Amino acid sequence: MSEFLVIPRQAHDQLVIQAYQSRGFTADEAAEGAKLAAEAARHGIRTHHALKALHLDHLFGSAAGGCTPGAEIEVLPSRFPASERWNANKKLGQSVAYRAINRAIELADQYGIAQIAVDNAFHYLWGGGYVMEAAERGYFAYTNCTSALAEVVPFGGKFPTLGTNPHSWGIPRGAANGFPIVIDWATSTVAMGRVQALKREGKPLPPGAAVDAAGQPTTDPDQVASLLPFGAHKGYGLSLINELMAAFIGGSLPTLRGRAIPPGEKKTPAFYFQIIHPEALSGGDFACGRSQQENLQAVIDDILGHGNDHAMLPGQLEAAARQRSDAAGGLLFTAAEVAEFNELAAELGLPPWDPASLAKG
Amino acid sequence: MSEFLVIPRQAHDQLVIQAYQSRGFTADEAAEGAKLAAEAARHGIRTHHALKALHLDHLFGSAAGGCTPGAEIEVLPSRFPASERWNANKKLGQSVAYRAINRAIELADQYGIAQIAVDNAFHYLWGGGYVMEAAERGYFAYTNCTSALAEVVPFGGKFPTLGTNPHSWGIPRGAANGFPIVIDWATSTVAMGRVQALKREGKPLPPGAAVDAAGQPTTDPDQVASLLPFGAHKGYGLSLINELMAAFIGGSLPTLRGRAIPPGEKKTPAFYFQIIHPEALSGGDFACGRSQQENLQAVIDDILGHGNDHAMLPGQLEAAARQRSDAAGGLLFTAAEVAEFNELAAELGLPPWDPASLAKG
DSSP: OOOOEEEEEHHHHHHHHHHHHTTTOOOHHHHHHHHHHHHHHTTTOOOOHHHHHHHHHHSSSTTTTTTOOOOOOEEEEEEEEEEEEEEEEOOOOOHHHHHHHHEEEEEEEHSEEEEEEEEOOOSSSOHHHHHHHHHHTTTEEEEOOSSSSSOOOOOTOOSOOBBOEEEEEEOOGGGOOOOOOEEEESSSSSOOHHHHHHHHHHEEEOOOOOOOSSSSSSOOOGGGEEETTTTTTHHHHHHHHHHHHHHHHHHOOGTTTSSOOOOTOOOOOOOOEEEEEEGOOOOSSSSGOHHHHHHHHHHHHHHHOOOOTTTTTHHHHHHHHHHHHHHSSSEEEEEEHHHHHHHHHTTTTTTOOGGGGBBBB | OOOOOEHHHHHHHHHHHHHHTTTOOHHHHHHHHHHHHHHHTTOOOOSSSHHHHHHHHHHHHHEEEOOOTTTTOOOOOOOOEEEEEOOOOOOOOOHHHHHHHHHHHHHHHHHHHEEEEEEEEOOSHHHHHHHHHHHHOEEEEEEEEOOOOOOOTTTTTSSOOOOOOOOOEEEEOOGGGSSOEEEOOBBBBBBBHHHHHHHTOOOOOOTTTTTTTTTEEEEEEEEOOOOOOOTTTHHHHHHHHHHHHHHHHHHHOOGTTTSSSOTTTTOOEEEEEEEEOOGGGGSSOOOGOOHHHHHHHHHHHHOTOOOOOOOOOOTTHHHHHHHHHHHHHHEEOOHHHHHHHHHHHTTTTTTOOOGGGSOOO
């Protein structure tokens, strides 16, 4: 009847926290890593839950020198009161991102807009999670980062020199208006994981998504060497923004990220966070006597009206997944995922979750 | 040998200033309108030069109640020192935009990041021109606005409820690094003007660019009723950002813009401007002892290297057009455009430009 098993959040968090701590992460870091993983699972983001996070940490992070458990964030001196510059010293990305969002909110409360630029970072996984949290707290939020590997070919080129470089925006809606709007995607047409999935299913890629080893467009997943930006020169421009912002922050050559590097070089990604206080935007002159939030809802109703019943707001699928998770009383995982969590539990010397005794959701 | 005639900038500006003043605009407004028009022509932006600007003003602006010559910008009180809220009172969009960029730069010099939200605006034409100017002055710049008409169907819908809502980013490069990077495009796959051009040429649209009156995808320019966002749900999300930001500022229903409205309603677009001081981003830890600008150039060289000779930077075509204009000693227009300028001159009682005596460029 259902494909998912329900893991109570507390059980999930206990296991994930213990996994992070066994790798040397502090209690704070482990809790922040578990929180982002739980929120990803809760919102149906199956590509960025705990199993993926711990796998990435193993491949590129604490086991590979890319991430330093217990590292301290250095807040560098800045002459600009609405801006902070952080050296993350390769601290766990989720910890850095949650703290950056919190700090940027404090600054936006004072200045109306605020930014945090983060150098020497390690993967924060799901950018949408951070801007969603800020939007739920009532703020406009934005983040971008550079990806771990250069897999994307610039528009007009043939060799991959750009990351899949995601952008994430969160737009707040008052309690009466429903879920926060979260616009969150990579600047490649598809992710490399999607290419692997299509290969397994024996299906072609959409046109304009990838090139072969010679830099020629291909829809054959077996021939794919690199990805293409979405929307031709427009998505290319969006991918460039992350690389160039990172260049201003302290990121080095995109083709070095996630690879062996010459002495004196860097291969860390960079993060950028921005928060806007919605009151700082209000001209106070809304039509028909509406409040700011009523005006927002009227605009949304207009956009989705006029017969546009099949159009959706970004964030709607995530909100539906969250509702389903919350109704089920926990986080939803497939039987295969539960088996993988149980392998993790065994490594940590913890008892397994018994699929037969788990609720279905 | 050449398709263009060279109009000296001073002659262009005199004519355009006089045209604006004849419509009641102040000397300042006329000069700002002429400046944006000249910069658009100089950079090869043939869709937003003086003829287009004056035509738009006639259709939707000073002759139609959409733009008020001589209007004063009201700077509304704000408790947020890095943010300003402006009521443009339908002042000429170019004047408002140049002033907003200047003011946001002053604020970014103090706070590292700054924003100006503008309500009750009128079309500013070429967003790329404002962020390019800011980038030339050494700042990261961003602007978006809502378009005059709702011509774009939301992803999954069938009725146009979104503007072609452009985004413009300017990224500064030191003098040694060359032209500023300008990422500047509408969020529709093509503009309605492009549909008209394809219709005249008897050519099909690219797939995924437009729908017919029933909301079904079409590539036949004769059947096009509305446009589609570029990049499916991703471009849709980017178009939503402009509408929702405008909703927070004071914009009303997108389908009312540029149309007859019920009492109590508004149909003005909104503008958003943001400036970042690049020093506020720097983590000060660039690989191989590079400066921030040297690091930027190294990243760009990496992206465009590795055989990517045919890839370009956004802003490169505009920089080439500018070089050509400056080498020719003026602004380049077609004979048909010069004839149109001469009609304008005749209306104003000014002598025409003699095509035979104009240099070719």
